Amino acid sequence: MRTTSAYRVLVTGGAGFLGSHLCERLLGDGREVLCADNFFTGTRRNVSHLMADSRFELLRHDVTFPLYVEVDRIYNLACPASPVHYQHDPVQTTKTSVHGAINMLGLAKRVGARILQASTSEVYGDPEVHPQVESYWGRVNPIGIRSCYDEGKRCAETLFFDYHRQHRLEIKVARIFNTYGPRMHPSDGRVVSNFVVQALRGEDITIYGSGLQTRSFCYVDDLIDGLMRLMESPPDLPGPVNLGNPVEFTIRELAEKVIRLVGGRSRLVEKPLPADDPRQRQPDISLARGRLGWEPRVALEDGLRETIAYFRKLLAE
Numbered sequence: 030m031r032t033t034s035a036y037r038v039l040v041t042g043g044a045g046f047l048g049s050h051l052c053e054r055l056l057g058d059g060r061e062v063l064c065a066d067n068f069f070t071g072t073r074r075n076v077s078h079l080m081a082d083s084r085f086e087l088l089r090h091d092v093t094f095p096l097y098v099e100v101d102r103i104y105n106l107a108c109p110a111s112p113v114h115y116q117h118d119p120v121q122t123t124k125t126s127v128h129g130a131i132n133m134l135g136l137a138k139r140v141g142a143r144i145l146q147a148s149t150s151e152v153y154g155d156p157e158v159h160p161q162v163e164s165y166w167g168r169v170n171p172i173g174i175r176s177c178y179d180e181g182k183r184c185a186e187t188l189f190f191d192y193h194r195q196h197r198l199e200i201k202v203a204r205i206f207n208t209y210g211p212r213m214h215p216s217d218g219r220v221v222s223n224f225v226v227q228a229l230r231g232e233d234i235t236i237y238g239s240g241l242q243t244r245s246f247c248y249v250d251d252l253i254d255g256l257m258r259l260m261e262s263p264p265d266l267p268g269p270v271n272l273g274n275p276v277e278f279t280i281r282e283l284a285e286k287v288i289r290l291v292g293g294r295s296r297l298v299e300k301p302l303p304a305d306d307p308r309q310r311q312p313d314i315s316l317a318r319g320r321l322g323w324e325p326r327v328a329l330e331d332g333l334r335e336t337i338a339y340f341r342k343l344l345a346e
């Protein structure tokens with residue numbers, strides 16, 4: 030029999046970067062955790078330290094297929110997040126977002142679970158409104174190389190709100206901005222892992238375009254705290270809620286920081302800018318501050334130190 034204090038949580042994409050941190054924090058809070066992952070970008074290694082806990086269960090499952098389990102909360106994180114990975118098989122990326130949302134919403138409806146969607150700042154596309162507020166509808170190319178991810182996530186948001194209106198489902202939609210930290214995949218292709226790995230290997234740092242495009246980087250611990258607060262927030266807050274660190278940097282500034290912290294001799298080299306690469310990105314987090322009492326605490330330099338230490342150990346192995 031289940032107790033109300035130790036409810037069961039499903040984390041799809043739980044063996045990935047964010048998912049593995051979330052599983053760890055949920056177990057720390059006394060929850061039972063069912064982690065479902067198809068191991069496309071996630072690994073067993075990311076959750077191997079949780080396997081000895083009897084409240085943790087790892088299931089190989091692809092969310093594009095239905096899942097029949099009994100849970101009280103669903104965090105739907107399954108989806109490759111790095112452009113290199115989501116563009117590898119773009120049709121599967123759209124299916125993961127859209128069919129995955131339909132399957133997980135169907136599950137939530139059947140068992141009466143509350144469900145949270147890991148949406149993204151990419152729903153704003155290459156934004157004309159800066160910083161981005163939740164009320165902004167975005168500027169997204171529907172037929173470009175990023176569209177499988179951006180439009181997949183937008184359609185998932187639509188499905189979440191239609192299930193909410195039509196079936197009275199308790200939903201939460203988090204729009205996550207660039208998040209980094211330990212357990213990113215070293216060949217993930219995202220900017221923080223790329224720069225840290227390149228600097229540690231003494232290789233050139235690859236700046237795409239001029240490097241004057243901006244991003245705002247949130248440390249993983251802060252982000253997980255925001256996701257969990259949103260999940261447990263009152264039912265009148267379905268979202269969307271921006272979660273990210275509002276301190277904005279150019280990509281060139283990020284590269285210079287990484288080189289300084291690693292202490293290597295890497296040079297900056299310019300590479301072509303990928304198509305539809307957003308020029309600027311910064312979350313307006315007033316809603317999260319006001320309704321969740323949440324804001325990031327970890328400064329970029331401190332988070333980078335942790336991340337560098339993680340990759341240094343990983344590369345040494």
Ligand code: NAD
Nearest residue numbers: 042044045046047067069070071091092107108110205208
């Ligand atoms: P990640 O690639 O490390 O994790 C994604 C996980 O989903 C992996 O474990 C992967 O194997 C799994 N997965 C992929 N397709 C699946 C499928 N069809 N069925 C089951 N599992 C599948 O990426 P992440 O950074 O941990 O991102 C997690 C979620 O957060 C994603 O939904 C992503 O879109 C969202 N997000 C992340 C960021 C970020 O900066 N990290 C920003 C915005 C949104």
Ligand code: UDP
Nearest residue numbers: 112218219220221223235236237242280306
């Ligand atoms: N980027 C870069 N060099 C790299 C990887 C990425 O200059 O080796 C740039 C990329 O063009 C983008 C920014 O860094 O402008 C963030 O890229 P990432 O893939 O991390 O995330 P996203 O573009 O989805 O925010």
